[in-house]
Every structure is written in C-alpha cells, then in structure tokens.
Amino acid sequence: MAESYTTRLDDALNWARKYSLFTYPFVTACCGMEYMATAGSKYDIARFGAEFPRFSPRQADLLFVVGTITERQAPVLHRIWMQMAEPKYVIAFGVCASTGGFYQNYNTVPGCDQVVPVDVYIPGCPPRPEQVLDGLILLQKKIAEATTWVQRRDRKEVELAAQSTDGRKRLPVVA
C-alpha cells in the first residue's frame, strides 16, 4: 500500500521534473550557435518545457554543457555543477563536450564527463537541433523512469565530486 503511494508520488514528481527543466546553458564554443538555433523560432526547445534559461546554477535543473571544455574551463564547470541544487541533470551538447571531439591536444579536456557526471550525450559537431531535441526527450524519458523520489546520483560519484575542490580529480566514467 505504502509502496503504491510512493510510486504515485514518484510518478507525479518525475512528471513535474521532466516538463519543467530550467536550463543552465554553459556555452563555450561553436555549439552555442546551434544552441541558439534550438532555442530559436523553428525548433523551439520551449515546447518541451525547457525554456527558461536560468543563469544562476542554483535555480537550474539541467546543465547544458555546450562546446569544448578546456583545462582552464574545467574547474569552472565543475564548480557550476557543484552549485546546482538536486535533482540536477547534465547534457553534453556536441562531441567536444562528450569526448573532446577532434581536438586532441594538451589543453582540451576529452569530454566534460571528466569533470561532471553526464546524463545524456548528444553527438554532432555541432549537433543539429533535431538531435538536441532528441537528446532532451531522452533525458525526459530517463527522468520519468527514475524510481527514487529524491533522485540520487551514484553515491561514489557524489563523494568523489565533493572531495574535489577544483574539479581536477577526475570522476570515474559512468558506464
């Protein structure tokens, strides 16, 4: 009986979370152009309830890592992620944010998952807006399927992240 109530509560919460994704666009590079296009009239990411860009990480639910993360930028990104309130989600927008892309050199971080845990990776250099929307729907699906009513990340991940003060201590790649 109690289980059925929590399940209902889960569903309601997940429903709310998936349709109310306030985004924090961490825009660094070229992908920002496609981020604009995705927010623009034709593709209109607002349709999915992910409209409000909240420029304070405290108020955002979804961190869009848009573009290349460099060694100099990585601690900043990590800090932003730490500042966000749970439940929080991260989308790696484009190959640079996912893997470093074709920048394989001393200053490019090979994917933002070295610094923050990523929920959805969107490939493409830059990804087409359709891909972005697909990634967003994927995230919504993931949120809808979450089972704990306070969405918790892998404990180890959180601990590791908390230990790291500058984001340099790399998180394990989440399988």
Added chain:
Amino acid sequence: MAETPPSPIKSSIAAALRETATPPSPPPAAPPAAASAAPAGSAPSSAPPPSELVTIKLDGRDVQAKKGANLLEVCLANGVDVSYFCYHPGLSSPAVCRQCLVEVVGQPKLVPACFTPIADKMEVNTATPRVLSIRRQILEFTLVNHPVDCPICDKAGECTLQKQYQDWDHEGSRSSIPKVHKPKMQDLGPHIVLDAERCILCTRCIRVCDEVAGEKQLTMAWRGDREQLTVAPGHKLDNPYSINTVDVCPVGALTSKDFRFTMRAWELFTTPSVCPGCATGCNVEVHHAQGEIWRLVPRENLQVNKYWMCDEGRFTYKDVRHKRLTSARIGGGRGQPAQITSLDKAVTFAAERLEKLASSGASIGLVYSAQTTNEALFALSQVAQKLIARGANIRSYVTGTASKPERADKILRSADTNPNTAGATLFAGAGASDAGALLADLKAGKLKGLWMVGADLPLAEQALADTAPIVDGLELFICQAVSDSALLRRAHVQLPAAAWAEVDGSFTNNKNLVQRLRKSVAPQGDARSHLELISQIAKKANLASGEKWQVSARQAFLQMVSVVSSSLPVGADPAQVVAAGFASAEWGKEFLPVQLRFANSRG
C-alpha cells in the same frame, strides 16, 4: 607548383633518424646525435686531398666532388632531387630501373646517374624538359602493370613508387589494355611473402641476398612483361638477413610475414634506438604506435650495421610485449608463492633488509647482467662501493644469456647474445666472476644475500628451473627482472624492470661503441627501469645521498662518463679499451617520436 629541394626541417629529421657519425652524404652541420664514439685509431675518413677533387657543373652550379664518384650520390649530396628505384647506397648499381636518367652535355643519350662516375668539367642537367619528360615516361611504363593495390598494400604510405609518381608524374592513366597478372602471395621463405604483380623489377632484393647475406637465393625469371622475381631453383629465401629485402623493396612486392597487415605505415611513430639482440648493437628504428611496438627496422650507421640488421634482431621487440613481470612481489623465498604488492612496499622491504644485511658484514653478491644498460650497471657499481663502506663483503658477478656460437658470422651476427657485455665487464670491476662462479658460490653457501640486476643466466629454461632451488639458502634475494622466470619466483623481493625499449640509456657493443637507447613506449604495469629501481632501493637504504645518478638516466650517463674517464686504468688492461669508448661518448639530444607520415615516406 615549383618543385623544391628537401627542406632543412625535413633533413634534420632525417639526420636525427640516421644518427650516424659518418653519413654517406653529410647533411650540412647536423651534429652526430648519438652517443657513439669512434673506436681509437679508426676516425672517419676525412675529406680527400684536393688533388682528387674534380669540379662538375650540376644544373648550372659548380660542384666539387671526388673523382669517379657516383653521379647520383653527388646529386643527392648537393640537394638535387633525382628519382631512382634500383640504386641503394649499400648495394651495387646495375642501372636497371632507368629512373635516374639525366642529361650529360656531350652525350647523345641520357645517362643513368647511378651508373655514371663523374669526371672533371662534366656538365649535368637534371631538370631539363627532356629529362623530366623521360622521367615521366619511365614512370608511366613502370605503372602500366602495377595493380591498384594501395588500400591493401603494406607499403602504402612509405612506398617509393607512390612518392616518385606524386613528385614527378601525377598524370592520369593513358592505358586501356588489361594489366598483366602475376602470382600474388607467394611464400618465398620463413619470413617473406612475394606479390609478384607489385614488383617493379629493380633487383634490389636480389642484390641484398647476394651482397649482404652472401647467399644467392633470389633471381629474375622470364622476360618482358612476364619477367618476375623468384627464388633460385632448389632454394628458399631463408638467409638470416632476409627481411632486409622488405626494407629495400621500393614497393610492396616483398612483405614481412611478421608485420603484414598489422599496422598502417603512416600511423607509426619512430624512435631511434639500438637492437638488444647481440653484442653487435645494430642501430634500429623502433616503430611503435598506441603504446606498442610493431616492428624494428635498421637505422643507417656505417660504423656498425651500415643499412642492415638480422632477422633474429627484428623479433627482439616481441620480448617487450610478452611474458612480462608487471607488478612487484614479495615472496617468502624457498619456492613459496609470492604476494603481489605495491612497488613502493617492495622497494622499502628490500632496502631495509639490505641495509641490515650490509651492516652485519655478511657477504652479498651483486649480479651485473649484460642485458641491462650502462647507467644501471654504473649505479650498481656505485652502490657496491657504498655497501663496502658499510662493512659488507661484496662479490660481483657478470652474467647474461648463453652465447650461441652457431649464429656468429662475419656480417653482423655475434655469438654473444648480450648487448652490453663490455659495459657489464667494465662496471663489475676487475675482481668480478662469471655466472658459473655465481652458481658455485651459491651452492657452497658462500653468499648470504644476492641482488640480481637482471635475472639472466646462461641456462636454458629447464636447466634454470632445475637450478633455481640453489638460492634457497639465501637470507635476502632481491631480483629485478623484465620477465618472469623460475629463478625470479624464488626471490624474496621481485621487482618488475622495464624492457630495453622502455628506458633511456646506453649499451656498449663489441666494438666498444657506446650507443644510445631511447625510450619509445611506456613501461608495462608497475615496471621501472633498472636504474630507477636501484636508485629507489639505494635511497631507501641510505646508500645514495647526493648522488647524481639517481636523478635521471642522463645524469647517470654524465657521471658515468666522468668517473670512467677519470679512472682510466693504466697499462694494457683490456678494460682500458672499453673505457676509452666511454671517454668520448656524448649523451645526444632528446628525441620526440616522429610520426612516419611526417618523415614523408621512408621509401
């Protein structure tokens, strides 16, 4: 698009790769980068006396060269690019490919540069429309029957034919008749496969067998467009230098079974190093990618191996990959199973026990393996002195793998399969004994402790396993080894050592040349270089305070050179000759691996 002479950058890479004291055509002001020193009394031949020099006009430019010199070599030495296939600096010139035809004023026909000795006042043109046109036509003929194989050809990317076509021809095909087909994938011998279609009949491989290996195993058969390379009747291409044919082959006709289809040439990185296979110390390029070594190819050094190396030496890289000891172990001794532990713990354990043993005045055996670098051996000799100062009774032994008299020949292969026998002998000191004495001492229980730098004994695997219990009486047995062995498993402290391709350092060959090894791949697992392991143990045991050799291989080398040259033994000691090699050695410049594609085709 104007053709340009090879740029200084490219030639400096080439020079660094070549690393020879006496290059055939010395690049301008490129200092010898290797730690190679000329043996006493055999300094490289200096410039010939002026009377032998003649002046020729090369493309309108006055050029001086030795009378009778090969015209092609003169052209190349003066930065004039002439295409060629069949010429090779280490072989005779039959002028069969006709690719190096140049115009000599006064001659009615074009002459093959590789077959023409120069004479005084000769006027040579290498870039007239006539020469260029003939060059193109010859290339067109060469390509008429060449299969469209580049995507599946091992030579692609380092193929001379590709290079020459792109440099001199780059015209489309005019032929519409079907190509002549010849057998593909012919097995010529234990290491070589022939694709007869790709062969351009330059006969370099035949000459390698004839002139380098001294065995007439290859020949041409048939005539015209059906002419093809084949093994001589009743023979196989099985001489110990057979893979050199692959190196000299300008196309992908001859391929090595070992390297075939493993790696594309342009993805490889190259690091100059020295072959650890025998006391000859052939200069090699280590071709590696993705942290693995894929092949060894000879590197030109006229004092040692010229342009060649033996087949056995080429496979020494496999030991780097296989049977490795990758983590430190502390064992109970006496054949009890060892526990895997961190390198740090193992080293600390070793150092503590060693220090205790040394101060108790026990007799400790130090083993100098001829498979390890001079720097590690030098460091060990320094530690030995410190141990003696602590009161220990030190006995030194020189060991190594068993010598193979059957492999010795007058070309490159030496019976001594250890690359650094000379160095080990030098550093072990005058009173050192050999492996036989070590075994005898162990059996007699004369040693309380044993520290083996390199677990190499001149015993076969089975014999080693049978002999191994001999060490059970020891109080402390430290063993640093590259690969696992029965002897190692009986050691109290088993330390993983880096293989030759994973360390910086030097070997002293049988001509007493000190030659530089370069690190090409990262050590596997926890492995560290012998030098580093010695340093760590010595540091923990307080045996090395303030010593430079523990800083880096380079510092160890510099200290070694100064120590050796300052303590040159007086008299007719055989060590004097060895030490003389050290006196003039230099550490050479650091070298970052160059990707083969930047070297722009080895062909």
Added chain:
Amino acid sequence: MSTTTQSKTGMKKLAFGMPTPDEIASGGVHGLSTRPKVPPDLMSKLNAAELEEVEDIELPTEPMTINMGPSHPATHGTVRIVLTIDGETVRDSDVQVGYLHRCFEKEAEHATYTQVFPYTDRLNYVSPLLNNVGFALAVEKLIGIVDRLPERAQYIRVIVGEISRITDHLTCLGASAMEVGGFTPFLWMIKVREWLWELLEELTGARLTHSYVRIGGVSQDLPEHFIDKLRATLHKSTSVLTECESLLVKNRIFRDRMDGVAAISAEDAIGLGWTGPCLRSTGVPYDVRKDHPYLVYDRFEFDVPVGSVGDNYDRFAVRLEEIRQSMRILDQAMTQIPAGPVLLDDPRVAMPAKNAVYNTIESMIGHFKLIIDGIKVPAGEVYSYTEGGNGELGFYIVSDGTGRPYRCHVRSPSFIATQSMSKLILGAGIADIIPTFGMINMIGGECDR
C-alpha cells in the same frame, strides 16, 4: 589620419545619419554627425581627470573587486573580467581570455592543408565560410594558383562568404539586442539566420561547420535553383530586418543604451589594431574587400558603411548596414556568376575523379598521396588576409615543402579587438559591459584559437 584609402565609387548617404567617407575626408568628421561626440551622461566614459572631479563631489567610497565570468550568462565567448567597481562604475578591469584555447595552430601543424579546413570552421564559428575562404586563399597564394582559380568557384566563394557575413552580423546584432533585454528581435534575427543556414545546408551539407571550400576551388557546384531560392530568401529577410530595425533603431531605450557608450576615436582604434566593422564605426572606411580586393570583389559595386562616433551604436549601425551591402553584393554576384568548373584542374591540388581512383593506379596513388601526405605546398611563407566577419582575418603560413603547414598563425580580429575592452569599459557602468562586449563581438573560437 594617416590611413586614408582610395576614394570609393558610388558613395551614398548611408542610413542613420552617418556621414559618408567622403564627408569624413572633407574634414568635419564629427561636425557632420547628427549625434554629439561626447555623450552627455555621466555613466559613460570619463577620463581620469573627470573621474577625479566626480570623486571630489561625491562621498568617498571603497572600490569593490568583483569577478565577471568566465561562465557569465551573456558574454559571447568565455572570458573573465575582473572588475574594480565603485558603485556601478568600472574603475579598473582585467579582461582575461584563453578559456577556449583549443590549440588551433598546433592542430593545424598536424593536419594536412585540406584537413585544416574543419578547424578553420571553428575559428569564427559564426561565419565559418569566411574563414574557409581566408585559409584557402592563403594556401593558394603560397602554391601560386590564385590567378588560376576557376571563375565560377570565385563567385561561389563570394556568395557563400557574403551569406556567412550576413549570418555573422545577424547573430551579433541579435545577441546585442538580447543583451540589453530585447529578446524578441534576437529570435527574429535567429529566424532569418535559420533560413540562410538552410540554404547553406543544401549547398554544403552542413548547417554550421561547412568545410565547403577546397584548395583550388570549392567542393561542389551550386545545387539546382539555388540562386532563385537565395533571391527569395534575401527578399523575405529584408522585411524581417526592417521589423527588427523598427524595434531597435527607433527605440528610445535601445538608443539610450547604445548611443555614446564605449566610444573610441579613429586614432585610438587604429592604434589598437582594430579592423572590420569596429574600425569602420569610428569613421575609417577600411575594408579589405575594397582596399585590397581579392577573389572577384573588384567587380561589385558596394559601399563601405562607416560610423562617426565609434560608440556601440555606430558598431551596431555599421553591421546593420553591412548586411544590406552584403545583400547588394549577393545580388550582383548572382547575376554575374558564369558557368564552368568549380575546382582547379590540377592533379597535384585537386582530388582525381572517384571512377579513376578505383580503376587506375595513377589516380589511386594521386588520391592516396593527397589524403595521406596532403597537398605538397612549396616551402616558403605567406601572409594572406581577407575581410572576415569581425575584420581583417589573416593567415600566416610557413611551409616546409611537405603536405602539412610547418606553422600556421591566425591574425584573429576579435583577439585584437578584445585587447581594448579594458579601455572601452573604463568609467562605464556594469550594465554597459555586456553590450560593449557584444558589439566588439569577441568570438571565443577566434580569439582564443
């Protein structure tokens, strides 16, 4: 001013009361302007003496150090500005770049000349094709085939380049509107950009990172009806532009935010090495397309819009007018474009036909070598410059005769413009920083490379 340029043909009185270069040349640079040179309000730029004077009047305050960026919401690129503020007035600032250093120049050394194109796409990622063209021209100049480029390819390069310039300016203008709070015109401009991107996608296969230009021409010919579609798109874009203009240019609040803010004199701008729309906003009619014509730019009639005050509004207005001029060029290019090949017919530069590659060893080798070794560029060095979205985009290439650049340096206009940020925002308010930054149009990919 020492950098007078050749007289321009067909100068017309430009929009927004800006004087033409002729008028500037005739002396009264600022006198002709309908707008005052020194803005009357206190918050905008004051010189040191004036600041001191203000300090004397007001109660003494303690300056506060505050950090803006590097993940500030509205900066175009990622940049960090350490501000020393007094109230809301900027007293000192330290603009730190380098947060998007992706090692373009190092990557270029490891890529064949053809493989560098994708990297150039991501330099100024707002107008990738202009970067493509700039790099291609530099390499072609080094090889010595600039004169032999097929005419149609040159026209196509002009067309795609100008479309790219329009998208660049649209993004910059839209973003600047957003930065002062006008979100609606931003989306309208993005809408227009979307139309143009769709055209480019039809042509190049990619929306943003096209890598369309090749050494010796372009990768493929214009698709069918491209010209007609472009004409139609430009037509409808014009009406949207007019709408945006009505929301911004005639809006008092917007004008107040832009007028007289971060003004700079022509001398200072030249001294700082400015080029492009930013320099032209100060009244210097320097445009590479006009002064050092490349491709077929000398065959088109277009004007170089200039400003007079060199403030944010002038930078805005110059860009807006440049969109119109680009449309003019496009119009003429579409009429003049001849038929013919779009890639130079030279096997050392251009890839052989696929059919030949699969069937003859000659073309196979040619293809193989061009891919693996790259186009062999003769040893030497070259500096080639074109008019990029933000100004003079220069490529300095050193070749060692191999298929890869030995060194490839970019003179990126936004890096040079960014160095003057500290100067521009000194004495301005916090609210002015972002619009000023937007009008400088620092693009991270280009600035940090």
Added chain:
Amino acid sequence: MTDSILMFLAEHTAVAALLKLVLLVLGFVMPLASLSTWAERRQSAMMQDRLGPNRANIGPVKLWGILHFVADAIKMMFKEDVVPAKVDRFLFALAPVMAIAPVLITFAVVPFGPDLCVGQVLSVVTDPTTCKATIPLQVARMDVGMLFYFALASLAVYGTTLAGWASYNKWSLLGGLRASSQMMSYEVCMGLSLMGAFLVYGSLEPNAIVTAQGSNILNWGIFTQPLAFVLFFTAAIAETKRAPFDLPEGEPELIGYFVEYSGMRFGIFFLAEFIETIFLAAIVTTVFLGGWQVPGLDSSGFGSFHLPHLAVVLLQVVVWSLKILLLCWLQLLIRWTLPRFRPDQLMRLGWKQLLPLSLLNIIITAAVVLWRSGGK
C-alpha cells in the same frame, strides 16, 4: 437560506473578511499569477514566431501547455533547498516572505465588486442605500486604504534588499542595491501621480474612488487623469521590477538579487513578481479604469434594462477581472518589446522626468479642481 448566510456574513465581518481573503487570494490571485507565467511564455512565443510550452500532459489532456506551470510548481517544491555557506540564515529565509507578504496583504484594500445587498440578491436594486445590510466585496475597507497600500508596498523593498544582502554574494548585493534605489525612487512618483486622482475623486478609500468614477466611462481616471495614468503605470511597472525595469534582475548583467536562492524560495520570488503585476493591474483598474464599474451599468442594470442584483454584481466582478487580465497582458507586451534601462537612465527617468511631471499633474489638477468647485 442564502439570505441568512449572507446576513450572518454581514454581521460577522471577520468571518466575511476571511472568506473574501480566501476567495480573492486562493481563488483569484494565486491561480492568475501562476497562469500568467504560462501566459507570459505563450505570449512571448507568439511574439517570437514560436509555439511555446505545449508538451506537459496528464493522460491525453494537454490544455495548451497550461500544465507546464503545474510542473514548475511541483518541481520547485521538491527541489533541494540550498543555503550557501556564510549567508545570514535568518535574513536569507526572511527575504522571500518579505517579498511576497506585502503584495498579498495589500490586496485587502482592492475592491473587486460593489457592495452586495443582503436580502435582495435576486431582485433588482435601484437604490443601494435601501439595503438593510451590505457586504462589501473588498477584504478591508479603510478610509486610508491607498495610504495603507503605499505603506505596505514600501515594505516590499526589504524583501529584495535583504535577499541581496543576505546572500553573501557581490552580484546579488548589487542587484539588491539596484532594487532598493529603484523602488524607493519610483514610489515617490507613484504616490505623487495618484495624488491628482485623490483630488478629483476626493477620497483615499479605493472603493470610494471606484464609486466616484461611476459607470460613465468619461469620468474614469484614465480620462480625468490621463497624465497620471501614464506616470503611475510606468512607475508601477518599475516597482514590479519587470522589463524594461528589470535591472535588479538584469540577467545578462547581474543575474539578480535572488541569485543564490534555489527551490521554492526562488519560486516565491518568482511568484511574487507575477503577483505584483496583478496587483499593479488591480490598483490601476481601481484608480484609472473604474474598478468594477461597467460602462453604462448601474446598480439596477443597463439603463432601463433591469437585471437582478446578483447578475449585476457578477457582471461587475467579471468585468473587473477582465480589466486586470487586459492590464496584465499589456504588461507582458511591454515586457517582451522593450529593452532594459541602465541604472543611471532609470534614475534620470524617475527623478528628472516622472517626478516633475507628476508634480505638474498635481498642480494642474488642483487648479482645475479648485476652479470647478468654484473656489470653495
């Protein structure tokens, strides 16, 4: 039955006030505030050639995306509440309350309908004075109603300032400072611009002002005090801190005084902003648009077309709501059309333009009122 309940309410004003409060706040203001977040998103989408949020669904029900704000609310309530280190915990918690409470309280003085005539709800009432008892459709009828409004509205500034100060963040501090200076400056103008209307209608009591405007549209504040209408509307928008006066928030510049707030605390700020717009609309309606008055409708109906009292009251309440919706929508249009001011420009507008104009308005109005009343 109905009458007796109404009678009970008329006699027990405290109960009636509670009921009205619940009705007004929970039944009208809160839903409208939430809805206006939806309206804002759809309106901006419409202006920008977009669709706006339209995906949230419960089963097949989509309701043009209205459900998105439900999702927003639920999500915010269950979001982690981050209290950054080093903040002043008490003030940090107090600030959102201070932001929303004054606006909600001031709704007490807004009349949302005429007096309900107890006992005659279903018959035609020609003269309201004949009622035996009335229930005012206003939570609290105070003679100094408008003063009460000003007094409380000025408290709202504490919410933003405290939020900015307590957050221990330089940016939020700047936002808070901007907010306090802006709100204080514009309050002066707001008060002065209403002064004319008080002179014209001779009262400070909102319902009296509405009653005085009557059903004649030409007698409404917007026609008698056109300048004051513009001034007040402008100043009041500035007071709500919404574009083009959203400097304290100023996303591209400061991110806002509530930069450190997360979860529902931020939600409260968010909501307070929308409630303020509604409240602004309510005040403007009261003073300038005739409040609940419907043109041509008096207590008995449209002229000779008589309507039962309940119908009249209902019609007036509905029209009052429509007026508020219209004004809210007008604010949205402004919000999405105009760029943002700069602090100095804002101050200049407030002190150098709006203030002198509102003083001028008072002088002119006073003169006209004096002249019309014949100097008495």
